[in-house]
Every structure is written in structure tokens, then in C-alpha cells.
Amino acid sequence: MEWFETFFSQLNQEDPAVYRLARQEAHRLGHTLDLIAAESLPSTSILLAQGSPFAVKAAEGYPDARFHAGCGYVDALETLAIDRAKTLFGAEHANVQPHSGVLANLAVYFSALRPRDRILSMKLSHGGHLSHGDRASMTGSCFEVKHYGVNFETERIDYEEVEKLAREFKPKMIVAGASSYPRVIDYERFAAIARDVGAYLMVDMAHIAGLVSGHAIPSPVTVSDFVTFTTYKTLLGGRGGVILCKQKYASQVDKSVFPGCQGTPAINMVAAKAVCFGRALKGDFPRIQKQICANAAALGKGLEERGYRLVTGGTDNHLILVDLRDKNLSGDVAESVLESVGIITNRNVIPSQGENPRHPSGLRLGTTALTVRGMKETEMGGIAELIDTALTRHDEPLTLKRAAGKVTELCQEFPVPWAV
Ligand SMILES: *Cc1c(COP(=O)(O)O)cnc(C)c1O
Numbered sequence: 001m002e003w004f005e006t007f008f009s010q011l012n013q014e015d016p017a018v019y020r021l022a023r024q025e026a027h028r029l030g031h032t033l034d035l036i037a038a039e040s041l042p043s044t045s046i047l048l049a050q051g052s053p054f055a056v057k058a059a060e061g062y063p064d065a066r067f068h069a070g071c072g073y074v075d076a077l078e079t080l081a082i083d084r085a086k087t088l089f090g091a092e093h094a095n096v097q098p099h100s101g102v103l104a105n106l107a108v109y110f111s112a113l114r115p116r117d118r119i120l121s122m123k124l125s126h127g128g129h130l131s132h133g134d135r136a137s138m139t140g141s142c143f144e145v146k147h148y149g150v151n152f153e154t155e156r157i158d159y160e161e162v163e164k165l166a167r168e169f170k171p172k173m174i175v176a177g178a179s180s181y182p183r184v185i186d187y188e189r190f191a192a193i194a195r196d197v198g199a200y201l202m203v204d205m206a207h208i209a210g211l212v213s214g215h216a217i218p219s220p221v222t223v224s225d226f227v228t229f230t231t232y233k234t235l236l237g238g239r240g241g242v243i244l245c246k247q248k249y250a251s252q253v254d255k256s257v258f259p260g261c262q263g264t265p266a267i268n269m270v271a272a273k274a275v276c277f278g279r280a281l282k283g284d285f286p287r288i289q290k291q292i293c294a295n296a297a298a299l300g301k302g303l304e305e306r307g308y309r310l311v312t313g314g315t316d317n318h319l320i321l322v323d324l325r326d327k328n329l330s331g332d333v334a335e336s337v338l339e340s341v342g343i344i345t346n347r348n349v350i351p352s353q354g355e356n357p358r359h360p361s362g363l364r365l366g367t368t369a370l371t372v373r374g375m376k377e378t379e380m381g382g383i384a385e386l387i388d389t390a391l392t393r394h395d396e397p398l399t400l401k402r403a404a405g406k407v408t409e410l411c412q413e414f415p416v417p418w419a420v
Pocket of ligand 1: 103204
């Protein structure tokens, strides 16, 4: 409360409408449980870096090679962010300018491929991402794309299929990485397949970069040509994208980001990236990341004990995908029932549902933000029970009201530091 007033009272004087909305949003964040797998809870320092005077500077180019004067401090800052990223992930080269994960992917594609070249990537409905050549994305119209998926029995990536498709289709790039895949990916296997057919390997670790940096799951960095990620998911930073690559691709990647895909970098977001990497390099970061995974496993176990089926039967990372088909509930109804008691989630397709079902039957749950708030396995058990109560008794207003009360209690016990 105090923090919010200190920093935002000026905004209140100048623009009460925006101030009021920002305050309401801070209140919402502090009074709900965020189980969106693609979000986290950034620290006050991350928010301050984003709002810092670095928001002002136009700085086209790279450190010591800018197209604007006055970039001395900006150069030092960007160099610091690059060095920290390289140390954190053991990478040969890092570009910290991409405005987002999608732009990082675009920049890699255009650094290594020409329009109409072939990409083999994971199907969106099986857990892939729009920017991996889906038809709705411009990446799908720039390149010829084929998708691999998961095996319907195991619901895990079918590496035999990836290998077969790679041999038939002869892609110039293979993309590994996903948005709603709860299992570890075998990067060595992908690298061997890519080598076999002479393709580049790009790994998009947007969701799991924090887990990788904290050694909670294996890293794709040494076996990949290119790795992209966002800083605002498990890495606990602000918004934005990053590219890591081998030194031999450094200059083509940098040119592809600027001037290829972007103009001026958002130096305030680069500042937040530096803070984010600095935090991740501290000794206790691996413990937080391992707790995120332990919490996801505990939440999944709590739901399984109450009769819910998890896609792949569990999780290795920060997320679980719950199949609601035998509960006679669609994902969209479940999402809004849970929101009504203060539990924020998102609906998701189940791989075996096929593409674009009218009502996706899955619910994707992630434990990043709750873990940052200090919750552990015990709380996950309690949240599984709250979710089950709300979903199975959603036509009992009194029960929902009681569940909402429990959510409020948890929020008070595990507060968001900067919420009101
Ligand atoms: C979240 C995500 C991105 C998206 O990044 P934006 O910052 O939203 O552009 C890219 N790839 C994958 C696999 C993601 O999960």
C-alpha cells in the first residue's frame, strides 16, 4: 500500500483514470491466486527497472556501435545484461534486445532462413506455440512448415515421428520447445535428428528458462544452434525476449534483430533483464526453481487424488494440464468458475481433442507466481481441494463463497509485496 502510494501518487495527480485502473490491478493481483503458467510475480526491483530513466533513451545499434549520441550508460547496462545472460546459461553469445518472445523467434528465423525455407516444429494443439509456424501467425505464411506432435497413448513427444518427418520433409530448421508441455524435452535426441538431416536446431525455452537457469531441468544451450526465451515466465523478470546462440551465428543474429526486425531497443526492459539475470545468478535461485517444480507435482498429485486425469500423468516442470472430459466440464466453464472464487487459470486444448475444438477440455495450471509468494506443497494440497470444491459444486453459491473466503485467507498469509 505504502509502496504503491509513494510511487504512484504523481500519476494520480496527472491522470486519475489510469491511476485508478493501475490500483485496481494491483489489488486484483494481491487478492487472487495466479495459476497462469505463462506468468510470474516480478519483484519490486524489476518493476522499478522497467519504469526507470532508461525508458527515455533511443539507442539504435549495439554497445559501442550506436546510431545516437549519449549512450555511455546504456552501453554499460546492455553489456552487463549480455554478460550476465551468458554466464547464467553458459552461452557463447546473447542478444537481449528482442521486445518479446515472438520477436526473438522471428529474428532467429530470418537470421538463418530465407522466405519459403522449411521448418519442422511442434503442433500448436499439442503444446507448441503460434510463432512456431502456425497458420494464424505470419511465421506460418513466411515459411513452409510441417508439425510433429505427441503420441496419443503416452501424450509425450513422439521422437520416432520427429525423425521420420525430418527425413521426409528435410527441413532447414527444427524447432523444439512448447507452451503447454509438462514434460522434459530430449534435446540431445532433437540435436541428433537435426544433425542427421543437416538442419539447424532452435529451442524455444520461453516457459522454462527459469527452471533451466536454476538447474531444475536439463538445459538445451550447448546442443542447440539457437535458443530463445522470455524473461517474464519462470525466470521471474519483466516482459521481453532474449536470443542465445553459438559465436559463429552472433553477427547474423544481431543484424536480424536490429535492423532486421526491430528499431530502437527498449532499454528500460534491458535494465529489467539485467536485474532478472542478476537475481537468477544468486545462490538461492535454484532452490526457488526446484520448489516451483515440487509445487506443480504436489498440485497435480492433489488433483489426481480427487479423480482428475493429468495429461501425461504428471509433470516434470512448472505446469500441469488437467483433462476435464470425464468431469463433464469444459475448460472455459472451469476457467470462469475458478475466476469467480479468485483462482486465475486458463483453458487449454488437450492434444487428443484435435485442432480448434469449440470448447477446449483442458485447464493449464502453473505454480510460478504462488511459489514466489512463498507457498509450498501443503498449500498446493489446499489449493487442489479448493479447485475441486469449486468445480464440482459450482452450482452452490454458498460453497463458492466459502471457497472465495479461503482464497482471501491464503492471499493474506502469502501477500504480494507491492500489492494494495
Ligand atoms: C510465451 C511464449 C512465447 C511468447 O512470447 P511473447 O513474449 O508473448 O511474444 C514464445 N514461445 C513460447 C514457446 C511461449 O510459451
